[in-house]
Amino acid sequence: MANVLDLRRRIRSVKNTRQITRAMKMVSAAKLRRAQDRAMKARPYALMLTNVLESLVRRTDLIDESGETLHPLLVEREEKNVLVLVIAGDKGFAGGFNSNISKAAQKFIDERRAKGQNLDMEPIGKKAIGFYKKKYPAAFYEHTDKAYDNDLAHHIEDIRQRKAPVEVAAEHADILLKGDFERISELANSIIARYERAEIDSVYIVFNEFKSVISQRVVVEKLLPIRKLGEHEITASEEMSEEQREAAARAAQTAGVSLYEPEETEVEREAKKFGTAEVDYLFDAPPSKLFRHLMPRYVATQIFHAVLESTAAEHAARMTATDAATKNAGELIDKLSLTMNRLRQAAITKEIIEIVSGAAAL
Numbered sequence: 001m002a003n004v005l006d007l008r009r010r011i012r013s014v015k016n017t018r019q020i021t022r023a024m025k026m027v028s029a030a031k032l033r034r035a036q037d038r039a040m041k042a043r044p045y046a047l048m049l050t051n052v053l054e055s056l057v058r059r060t061d062l063i064d065e066s067g068e069t070l071h072p073l074l075v076e077r078e079e080k081n082v083l084v085l086v087i088a089g090d091k092g093f094a095g096g097f098n099s100n101i102s103k104a105a106q107k108f109i110d111e112r113r114a115k116g117q118n119l120d121m122e123p124i125g126k127k128a129i130g131f132y133k134k135k136y137p138a139a140f141y142e143h144t145d146k147a148y149d150n151d152l153a154h155h156i157e158d159i160r161q162r163k164a165p166v167e168v169a170a171e172h173a174d175i176l177l178k179g180d181f182e183r184i185s186e187l188a189n190s191i192i193a194r195y196e197r198a199e200i201d202s203v204y205i206v207f208n209e210f211k212s213v214i215s216q217r218v219v220v221e222k223l224l225p226i227r228k229l230g231e232h233e234i235t236a237s238e239e240m241s242e243e244q245r246e247a248a249a250r251a252a253q254t255a256g257v258s259l260y261e262p263e264e265t266e267v268e269r270e271a272k273k274f275g276t277a278e279v280d281y282l283f284d285a286p287p288s289k290l291f292r293h294l295m296p297r298y299v300a301t302q303i304f305h306a307v308l309e310s311t312a313a314e315h316a317a318r319m320t321a322t323d324a325a326t327k328n329a330g331e332l333i334d335k336l337s338l339t340m341n342r343l344r345q346a347a348i349t350k351e352i353i354e355i356v357s358g359a360a361a362l
Contacts, residue, residue, distance in 0.1 A: 004347070007340040011333055018329035021322045024093070028319035029255035032213075035312035036262065038179075039210075042308060044267045046301045050230040053294055056287060057229065072196040073295050076225045082112055083120045083169070083191065083200045085223070087207040087306055088128035089314040090176050095324075097208065097317035098127045104218045104238060105206045109166060118162065120169035120200065122187075124307070129171045139167045160199070176311060181304055188300035195224055204235070207306045208313035212261040213252040214245045216313050223302055226295075248316065251323035 086105045088098045112119055121136060123129045142159045170190075175183055194200050203224040210216045220236040227233060240248070252259050 004340055004343050007336055007343065011336050011340070014329050014333050014336065018326055018333070021325040021329060025251065025255060025319055025322040025326060028315045028322060029252075029257050032257060032312060032315035032319060035308065035315055039305075039308040039312060040262055040265070042304065044265075044270075046305060047268065049294070049298055049301055053229045053291075053298060056290055056294070073192065073224055073226050073299070076227075077198070077201045079112075079117055079201045081118045081120065081200045083122065083194070083203045084108065085203070085205040085207075085303070085306075086121065086123045086128045086132070087176075087205065087310040088123065088125040088131075089310075090126045091314075091318075092127070093321055094314055094317040095321035097314055098131075100218050100238065101128070101206060101208060102131055104220060104236065108204065108206065108220050108236065113165060119166045121166065122170045122172065123168070124172045125176050125310075126173055129173055132168050133171075136166045136168050137164050139169045175307060179307060179311065181300070184304045184307060185296070185300040188303055189296055191224070192296055192299060205303065205306050207310040208317075209237075209306075210309040210313040210316065212259060213248045213257060213316050214240070214259050215261060216240060216316070221306070223299065226298075229298070244320075247324060248320045251320040252316075254323065255319060257319070 084105065086101065088101045092098070109119055120139065121132050123132045140161045140163055142161050144159060147153070172187060175187070191200075191203055195203065202222065205221050205223050207219065207221070208216055209219045217240065218238045219234050222233040222235055249259055251257075
């Protein structure tokens with residue numbers, strides 16, 4: 001059994017841990033407020049872009065005179081090769097945040113494999129990359145260089161050689177860290193190019209949808225093909241449990257974070273009205289050209305929205321986890337202090353008994 005000195009050392013160690021977790025909680029709360037603010041500022045742009053595209057759809061036919069769809073992202077094909085973007089976190093100590101996303105993604109993979117579909121994984125975030133690099137092989141590309149016209153011309157191409165039904169096609173470790181829209185636009189353009197070449201037939205994104213600290217869920221959202229502009233096609237979701245809501249609410253209240261979704265701003269209300277007037281517009285460029293320039297922006301905005309919400313959800317999960325750790329440390333300190341006081345009292349009582357017994361023997 002531990003003595004008083006050992007218990008004092010352990011109490012001191014737990015107190016130091018409690019200070020660290022309390023500081024981590026406040027840091028996560030501050031980062032959560034910034035992430036929420038950034039998501040709110042990005043919302044009007046997404047609303048305006050969606051309204052412009054919806055306005056264009058209302059005033060033009062999606063199918064031209066030759067019977068072709070105006071943009072390849074609107075074309076639906078049988079799903080044989082599926083691309084899955086999985087957005088997890090960069091760090092741990094966030095409770096079940098990363099594991100919940102991994103479970104939802106794995107469930108989706110198992111369902112698609114049961115249908116005989118091939119899947120390409122593109123994890124975003126260090127935790128997702130670390131998980132899928134161990135579980136699935138990386139995609140292999142064969143580099144070819146063919147010479148023509150007596151070596152005067154060369155045709156260089158990287159041809160995909162699939163060796164497994166589920167492969168990691170690419171890794172994105174720096175997107176969450178920087179949160180740069182240009183970097184996300186590059187990712188969106190790469191996905192769009194593969195979709196247009198029919199290398200993939202659909203694109204899904206797995207992330208933690210964040211509305212507020214007590215209103216969030218892990219979702220599987222269909223990104224491509226686009227069926228209806230401005231609507232999020234959720235194919236699977238997992239809500240927070242009542243216990244998780246209570247823990248998140250307690251952590252938010254003690255950290256000074258609002259429990260509710262931020263109210264709609266004047267800028268958002270104006271953005272919703274943008275391009276919705278029932279008037280006839282004269283377009284200088286043909287609709288196909290407008291779609292070609294706006295559709296990639298729309299897809300990039302959808303991915304950017306998922307990244308921002310996932311980042312906010314990660315900070316909220318870490319805030320809740322560190323609050324629980326701080327609470328547990330306090331309870332452990334109380335328990336150890338009680339045990340130490342009992343040992344001290346027992347030692348004092350024993351010494352008194354020995355003194356009294358010695359005096360009585362004299």
